[in-house]
Amino acid sequence: MPERGALTLIFVAALVATVPLFAGDFWVSLTIKILVLGLLALSVDLLLGHAGLLSLCHAAFFAMSAYTVAILQVRYGVPMLIAVPAGLAMGTLLALVFGVSVRTRGVYFILVTIALGFIVWGVTYRWASFTGGDNGITNVPYPAIGDFQITSMTAYFYVVLLVVLGCVLAYRTLVRSPFGLVLRGLKSSESRMRSLGYSPLRHLYVAFVLSGFMASLAGVLYIYFNRFVNPATAHFHISVEAVLMAILGGTGTILGPFLGSVVIMVLRNWVSGFFPYYMTLMGLVFIVTVLFAPNGIIGLVNSWRARRARRAKTTDAVGTEPEAQPRPQP
């Protein structure tokens, strides 16, 4: 039986599932973007919040799988059932290669991942004969298995929601497992972990690849929503945004990256419609977060709850209720 944490996630997903019932296409499509980029931010946060590695190349895996699917479907007419696994495989393969970056730490890790990310962006931009260059690849077909095709936005919304929910539940199991604990141990003190018999390199490499796989999955969900892909998808900007989402919402949590995604996507897609300085606003939001809520929205809520619980404890301390007597069995 799933326990409380898992039930909370399912409950939140059920709430999100009601969006198409009362909101129009604009909001449904915005929610899809929030979910997909939230998933990307969650993949970044496996490294950031648990292993303590700040990766700035996750747009590369995201774009790699999106481009693979787009090129296979549009140019070679490959059906979705093959294009999707191929996209995931290519994104993960890229993560297997880029995983060498876990040999570096701190600023060097950040710089190496930035450089790797730019390689992929450069390829999408310059290898025009294959990737379509600046124009990208357009007219990606609707997702279809055989004759069954998903053309409505609402139907695809539910597909995305289900996949993201499944992914989130799997992620939850992962971070609660011994493997997840090892990552947090490495974040705390690598030297201690080594002297206890751990190989930081091996665990971090596997974490990097898993994270790359998740980012690829987000890329696949994205391409069937957007139905076209261009170099902007692989851009540094996307990698940074994913990191910001994780920090804004709260690193090391599950809902955090999605909350961060809500804030950033709403600012970008809705506020920008009537407020031209939304980028400035985004900068301000980020500065306020770092200064006053370094643990993000979730951290803010948690500390507020802890403070309230402490206050309740000091006022209730006088009269503790006697324990309830067990009811006699009939």
Next chain:
Amino acid sequence: MRAGTANSAALELTGVTKRFGGLVAVDDVSLTVRPGERHILIGPNGAGKTTLFNCITGTFWPSSGQIRFFDVDVSRLAERDRARLGIGRTFQISNVLVELTVSENLILAVLGRDRRKWMMHKPFADLGAVADSVGTALATVRLDHRLNDPVASLSYGERKQLDLALALAMEPRALFLDEPCAGLAPSERQRVSQIIGELPDDITVVMIEHDMDIALRLAERVTVLHQGQVIFEGSPDEVETDTQVREVYFGSG
């Protein structure tokens, strides 16, 4: 890999040297520690004690010389492989996983030599047998009441105790304790030295300690290092009367 007979040495160093550029931090050290022995390493600051520990536990490799642990040559093994052979250590400045809870720290210590550290599908809280080892290690260092507390709430003394518990939880054959009492209040020193005195006899203990009272009370053998070299090896009684040791510690007057 678990070679070694009952009468072989727990630790055997031959000509171990560690150079950092032009500095010879450890200079041709040879040393034998019997299984189950309580061996104390003393020497003034900069004598190379911690560097020698780092060579033995695998933080780095010696520049030359050989280190045998229960008849296995570990000189060129990675730190994690030495840990798996049963080398446990603590650090001069407590090195514990500050962002985690006490129990999480110990679960990681127990899993270090266990394949289940790769397990991804089950919560770490559900690993039944691990809890027993965690409990035993915590009871040994008298931190049972802190099981579920975050390490961040522990005092420095308690962190040193936890550091020791981590080394114990991995069920080592030998423990290398780098100044377990450094930076502790007198009452805490008392407690830690008592804990060390009560460690199971089958665990070999090699310890760096500046506090002579504690060192000489616990020791069976004493090695004195000075400028990277062994200048004395013998029993605690002999060390107090040795003229060369007196010179190093108190100056020749």
